[in-house]
Amino acid sequence: MIRLEHSIPDDGYAEIRATVDRLFQERPQGVGVADLEDFGWTEMLDDPDTRGAAARAMFEGQGSALALAGTPETFLAATLAGFELDGAVAMLPGPDGGYLGLPSGGADPARLLLVDAASVRSLPADRATQVHTVDPGVSLLSVSAEATADATPVTGAAPGLALARVQVALSLQLAGMGAHLLELGRDHVRTREQFGRPIGRFQAVQHLLAEVAVAVAAADAANRNALDLIDDPGSAPLAALVAVGLGTRAFDTATRGAQQVLGAIGYTREHEFHRYLYRGLVLQHLLGSRDIDARVGAAAASTAVTPPVATWYDRFEEGLHL
């Protein structure tokens, strides 16, 4: 893996990521909640000390593996005051007052969880229609504004925190895809030779990939920050929006840079590049990435985004990353 930080702290990420990568490889048909519980992921999420590494490893790994799994729903469960998920699919606000969600690829969901800044509501799954996407392997579930009329509030849920968790779960996947594309591009330009040398020796090619590295590093910083703040109702919403914004940007920069350095071969169906592009476009659509800058601008006017002081200041002594 390409290292984009000063030193790798021993926070468990590497080990969890190795397990995640293996899991997604062994279960291409989908990873279920039982699998997650088996390797202890749900327990790690409950502990603030392990939650950050566990979430990053899972969702970045999931992005890199292009895997569909009910992991965002498992991640947001902690904000639902004991509500029984039972295979529900989290739905985010879409255009025109409706909601969109990404099913996990497993059994048909029985329920939908409509998550927005003000509420978390439950709706039977039969209210949803399927929406085809640019990604042939993926259909989104869509619920129109009218169809949400009889949605029932989830008692005791924390909407801002729930929404932040789903957003961060998706922005981590975008970042994981970006990191994967950076490696893909880098490995390609080291081996592809033209004019008597690997094309990675040319400055134009180098600089394209360097910009991808910068964008991925920025997204990493924002994702970690959002995870640090994920339980803070005052800060989590904006932190999550910033993570969505920088994750969106990292994905856009990575797909542009990787596409360019891969050249014609990356444009073929045979090459894996397009699978990342398609999936990322779908996740961006789900997140409402197209107007993320305006949403951040409006939200930033009234709140702050950096973590509670003590957490950060303490970490100076430990020399930990962020």
Added chain:
Amino acid sequence: MSADVLASAELSAEFARWLAANRAQATELSEAALRPAPATEYLAAQKALQSWLYEEGWLARGWPKEYGGTGNDVGLRAAIYDLLGAADIAVPSTVNVVEIIAPTLQHFAPGLAEQLLSPLVAGAEAWCQGFSEPEAGSDLASLRTRATRTEQGWSISGQKIWSTRAPGADRCAVLARTGSPESRHRGLSLFMVDMDTPGVECRPIDDMSFTQHFGEIFFDDVQVPDDRRIGDVDGGWAVAQYLLQWERGMFSWLRQSALLGMLRQLPPGDDAGRGAAYQDVIALRLRSLGTLRALAAGKSDGPQVSIDKLLLSRAERSVHELANRTRPVAVDDGTPGWHERRHEYLHSRSAPIYGGSAEIQRTIIANQILQLGKESR
């Protein structure tokens, strides 16, 4: 937009109490420090603000006691810069040099550090760096200013350029060639030269932001004792690399606070522009804090700071372009602060050039992080 600061609740409260009692003075000195002015006048304003903040205790905190501080604490210094920024008090730009030179001297020449640093920390002295030359900008390793052995120490001859705040500086950290002409980075050494040594001549350079940010320095057989050498003979490149980490790391932190302040002061409107610029500054803020932690723990990795520098030049551009779109600098509309805004915008255009150009940073990332290019390991 409220500012969430790095400082602890106790420190924040103490600062707020102090500020309430000293607001007028702080504002006056801060405005003077931000006013575009010729080199020596500008430098004097920085030193006035720095020495006042030092006497009030704020710029003494976090420096080793040997240099007149309260005890070495990078996090505490970073927290105070954040508090100042959130209160719209300028951190004098002379502090940039303290943050670059002090850790470097501590690391490579602790005796010199103890001997020389106190007045720098206190704002009684201002120093500069002599690295770039007319023929050695991006290709710093090709520099030609020569340091030749003498009985008493060294004789330095040559020329430096683009030395920030050199006119009026008391001392200069000069990177000179002690090896053969072809030795490139392997034949360099760093020296602390007093600017009033016979043979040193310094001239300000008029720049397009209507100030004199840089100077050029001529060295004509300047006598420097060997105990002013920082690090090993021919070991200057390693010293310079370490120095650059602090330059790119701490300077990024100092700038993020100022840029957040600029965003705060913009009138509402253009949410998308504000949101994009805000993300750029927050990315810089989060990334540079991670770098400071690594520097404080002695676990920093030079090439990684190139990422910070690129995030910095991006944030400078997006905030200043937004500010310019909101309140154009092209014409003097008679509103107060036009001269400051004009200067700020024009100066921001040098951000992707100074401290190692964006092109150099990308090349460092490509070679040393992505392992591309001939020099890759």
